[in-house]
Amino acid sequence: KQVRVEPGQTTYKPDFGFLVAYGQRKFKVAGGVKPSGEPSVLRRSAAWLKDLLTKTKHDYAVIIAPFISREGAAICRDVGVGFIDLSGNCLLSLEGLYIERTGYPNKFKKPREIQSLFSPKSSRVIRCLLSDPGRVWTLKGLATETGVSIGLIHRIATALENNLFAKKELRAFKLEDPARLLEAWREEYSRRAPKWARYVVRIGSIEDLVAKLKATAIHHGVRYALSGPSGASLISQYMTPTMVHFYVDVLKQEFLEELKADRVPSEGNLLIRVVEQENEFIGSREVKDVYVVSDLQLYLDLWAMGGRGQEAAEELRRERLQF
Template identity: 35%
Template sequence: MKNVESRAAEALQSLLGQVPAISQLSVEPQLHVADETVDILVRLEAAGQQRLLACEVKSNGQPRYVRTALLQLQSYVGRKAQGAIPVLIAPYLSPNAQALCREEGVGFIDLEGNAYLSFDGIYIERQVANKPDSERRELKSLFTPKSAQVLRILLRDPSRTWRVVELAEASAVSVGHVSNVRSNLLDREWAEVAEGGLRLSKPDALLDEWAAAYRPPVGKRLNFYTTMHGGALDEAARQALHAGGNDDGQAVFASYSAAQWLAPYARTGTHYFYADTKGLERLHAALGLSAVGKGQNVVVTVPKDDGLFLDAIEPASGVICTSAVQTYLDLIVSGERGMEAADHLRRETLAWQKI
């Protein structure tokens, strides 16, 4: 924490020192006495007036911790330094965390270069696109295949509350893994703890971030050609998907093919599936598939992780396909037409009631 405070003091000195209208700048780290003070006091002159900036430094800039820091700042200014300008400093502040500061009239600086200060005719605003490695790692951990199993369950019905144990059972992952996902969601304020357990409070924010970070599941992408087409192909595929149980393998419509059953928008000449090894064998036999290097009209992905099959749905008799969330994510990364189809699907099937 001391290192963060030292870097925060340096960032303040550098940022404010570049403003010609500011003079007599003094950045003073504070000694904590029973939480009766903030971390840094800045004294300066602006527009002919002596001003005081009360700065709180936090090592974690996630919204959950930012909200607590804002209360601490406002309490300190109200009790100890009326008229002071409150400022929050952290290693990184996400757009959501920055918005919290603005809503409460609190300035902010992060060590990545984002900043907002406004007082006495002084206006400083900086935005950088970079995310620190620690933030990228945390987001990556939130969207791993195992974590994704938890997120898909939560996104089925964001208003539902879940105990950790029942969520672990429903998503087929360990209690410890669910607890990690839970903490990550709470830190970002994408979820909240209600009377019955955990529930999503900002499903759209979660899905937006997931879509931005999404990569298709790791696995073998196989290209095939079939002489079947139109209704005959659809019927043969439905029979193949519906025929097997878990012991006979798994196969589901995916991407554009799943979207045709969930929220029709853009039909393509290629049919898309996820399947395990036995499910691929069923599709191969039912559709008369021939492997090709190009000119394919059937694409089957055999994922390394089979967790996405747990979230399969049946929107019509015999039609087994990826859930709306998984279909949306796959469309997002499938090109311009896919993004248009994804937007349509989201409006039609993922317009959750706000909590």
């Protein structure tokens, strides 16, 4: 019957609070607003809000997001928090009041035009643009730099402008919102990235494994680059690696045999992915005598890990990418 917004007043402050009056009962509700309703985001947010209830005088908590799937709804229900999304789904479970609406489709699906920006060939252009986000590019110059046809460059520039990522003037254009473009790319990358092949190599430490991988790759003529936490740890101590993410241009049997690497279905301390179009190698550099992928590729791979990987990705973004 009544909802009144209240500002937070404690150290453990939600994004907003409101009062729900139902009959003679009143409930003080804490709210958290999230730009994404992905399960990994919901797990962290729901746990934080549930913990907040023990530290404040709120009776209940809800998460607000653009869309929350059935899987996300189950996460909220299991933790004991409610949700309201902007696609028509909701869950409120208060004493004497229960409202649940699920099954409404996502109204915020990315247009196909945006998805096409991050196809393997198009992403070469996006990678180039984000590597120097302040630069003004001509279509011809970008085609020369990336090896992509001028026709595709024109379509990409139009799509970027249509989605307010860039501003086009005559035959030149410049990124207007590199941060939002990076965020759109990371979500699409996480969705479509191929899985890593997992192996166990019995060796003393991660440092020993990296040294052995480098020596074995050189011996067998394999191009390589580190990524993930093991690559990021060579640049800054975002997180302590417990495994090595290793890109190669070809996976040779003799390479695996020399490593004594055993394939496993899960876990493992060595994750290998074969690069198909050299995109992941673009911008790779030598750091402490080992090749590491570019900061952009590090960010994408860390984000795709979820959990602490995403926290490390955001640290990398603040310190190195700065947009």
